[in-house]
Amino acid sequence: MFKQVNINKINISIDFLNNGSIMKPWRVISMAYKIITKCPVCSSKLIVTKLKCKKCGTVIENDFELSKFSYLTMEQLNFIxxxxxxxxxxxxxxxxxxxxxxxxxxxxxxxxxxxxYTQIKEKEDNSADVIDKLENGEITAEEALDLLRK
Structure with a gap:
């Protein structure tokens, strides 16, 4: 038998044996909401200003930076x-x-x-063009080698 309960916005799944005793320890399915990283009003980046210990209640307030990964979409995170x-x-x-x-x-x-990061322009592969020019006599073999080395 399987039962799911919601305690303080925390979803817990519990597996029970036929006699009602717990078969496995509690497993947390989802504990918190995904942090939002953009302002819902102006779309600017948000910063974290408050951290709180769940155990003792200590609160630390300051401006904390998020990882660059925090600003990626779920699709981008899955791709990465x-x-x-x-x-x-x-x-x-x-x-x-x-x-x-x-x-x-x-x-x-x-x-x-x-x-x-800025996109790096890939070096164009113009070897086919160089060979065509060489075959047509437009350039010398030495010029072709120089172009291919660049």
Missing amino acids: EVFIKCRGNIKDVEKELGISYPTVRGKLEDVIASFG
């Missing part, structure tokens, strides 16, 4: 979890999430931008 689980291997992330390589790259760039 899969990305880390796959040890950064984009092919494995593709398989795990069932999405294409460009979509994985796009999601990764989105997270990087959310952290406040």
